[in-house]
Amino acid sequence: MENLRQSGMPREKEGLKCPACGREAASVLCRYHEEAEERVKAAYPHWVKAYGRMEWKDYLDSVKRNPQTGQWAKEIAELLKGDSE
């Protein structure tokens, strides 16, 4: 479960754009996607507990496909998935 800030993505700079939506980024992500990232990560242990076992990548796939998942959380799942590949 890698943090986007620790990945190979651009570091914080003045005028950086959020890779998920193009808004101005607080660090790497805009504040909306930063919060969505926290939510996606926080939900993972619950999914593992619910299914007994679940790989991080499968989890991201499931979250992305789920119609209940919010738009920003889906965008983050997509980014994290690309990041972990």
Added chain:
Amino acid sequence: MSAGYTLVICEKPDAARRVADSLAGGGANRERVDGTTVFRLKRNGEDYVVCAALGHVYGVSDPSEERTVYPVFDVEWYQADLVDESGAGAGGRISAVKKLSAGASKFVNACDFDVEGETIGFNLLRYACGGKEKGALRAKFSTLTEEDLLRSFENLEPQEGGLARAGRARHAIDFVWGVNLSRALSQSALVSGHRYRVVSVGRVQGPTLGFLVEREREIREFVPIPYWKVSGTFEKDGGKFVAAYANDRVETQSGAERIRAECGGREAVVSSVHKSIVQVGPPVPFNIGDLQKESYRAFGYTPSRTMQAAERLYLDALISYPRTGSQRLPPSIGYGRILGGLREMAAYSASVAELMKSEPKPVQGAGFDPAHPAIHPTGENPKRHLGAVENSIFDLVIRRFLATFGPPARREVVDVSLAAGEHEFKMGGGRTVFKGWMKYYGRYSGYRDADLPRVSEGDRFFVAGVSMEAKFEQKPPRYNQGRLLEKMEKEDIGTKATRADIIATLVDRGYASGESMEVSDLGLAVVETMARYAPSIISLELTREIEEKLESVEAGSQNEADLLRETVRSIATHVGDLSANEDAVGRQIDMAVMSTISKSFVLGPCPICKTGELRIVTSKSTNKRFVGCSNYPSGCRASAPLPQKGRIRAAAKPCGLCSWPVVYVITRRRPWKICVNPACPGRRKA
């Protein structure tokens, strides 16, 4: 007393006609003064002239001609048609009142008795009649029926200034607030992106948009957690029923599988049957918020649509004054007279006859409004054909009124538990055993019967099957307009008269759209910008504080000029903060404006190439709009014509028959829905 006439000022032309006819005891003489109709009549030997405003005929503005400069802190009252186009026709009305005031010896303010009505009457008396607000009389009424109007004119009171002072202060504060912040945001976007768009933030509008944004963020960040729902099918002697596992939510898949394995094929015993009779009291009388919420629930009408229909019904003297916070029906409204009138209407005669068998006494709510009772029918029959919306609202108001006189209803509630080993299943239901008030409220009562199988404690059943269904937590629901109104009431922001308009403005400004009030990028950006550079502007505290101070102005314990000065100081600070960050603010707003505009052209995914988006495109050669695919440059030729008139908005779901987008065409008459695909089987069928 000098030999002049009494000049009566009403809020609207329809109200003036009713007042004049009631005072004259029939048709008053009409005449035209400066293009407006006025009524002359004689009553008890005295001459009267009745004239009307057209809502607000004066509005606040700043003396400067320049509409983009800020900050602006000089506020004056002007003829409303010089302020903006919503004031059209104000000049003629003012001119007529000015002329008529010259021959008047007595002045009566007969505008609606609330803050806005007081302000309208006060301004005309002060500016058009030359300072006659002092010494004028006030006619106070809650319905436009002849009886109520005559009573109010027989009990004229001195014109008080508290409500009008509070109303004028509210207009001035809201102007200073709105004009400065809106210009600061709009100008920043113009400087940054070279595009001008009105980006407004009103005093109540800001926190209201804040509610929507807060919920929108929860929805967009939402990650559902899985769980399982387990239910059992129980059989005996050929009969069967389904009961849910007692624990609504089984957290793990393995847990659900264990229940299935341990219960399936074994015997279950009814461990308890609880039956109880619950008394359900009648609903309280309608205040305006309740009416707007109930109308949204029953018919899907927006709060502003309900308000407009209710106002038309009021002007036709069919219902009482709708902008009331009261949930009480005092005996002074004349229960018997109103019920007697309703008995003449075929749809309600049977209900009324039943209610009148005993002395009618309505249930009362907690909401109190010193000026008006709860919304109620007057008992008068419509004298014209009512439109569909008016008819629905009229029926709802009448049935609610009747329901408040009804006795409590009784419902039988049954809870059954079944034990299968260590596991417990349950089912529940209810049915109305005595309709009481529900009979009068009809389909609006909202209670449904759910019959349960007849079982007794100790009955044994075979567990024929156990099913487990994987579920996910649901994201929080968006506020629809009814729920948003409820939230505004709960947080005590805005007034009963303004809430619906504020919600409508959020839609008009492009901050939110659709029935579910989905927030646009622009709405998000406005709140984000405010939260960063002027957080108290969207805070509830500041809005509430001003609201409380306005109430003190009304009560006479706060000076309105002091309050305005205080507000100006506060706004000056915030506008300064925004101005100092003009570049950053402008970039953020401009980007959101562009994103919102661009998204408004997208109708949905292309069903032909499956990868592009169908969008509204305008032809360079014909200047006509049509639907085209974003993959046109790559070869997708999906296209469709569009109606050339009206605003186009994409529906939430594509066409169920052909998967092409469905759009709403919003015209002045009424919105209509259409699948854009000219070859859609649904269209051919039609």
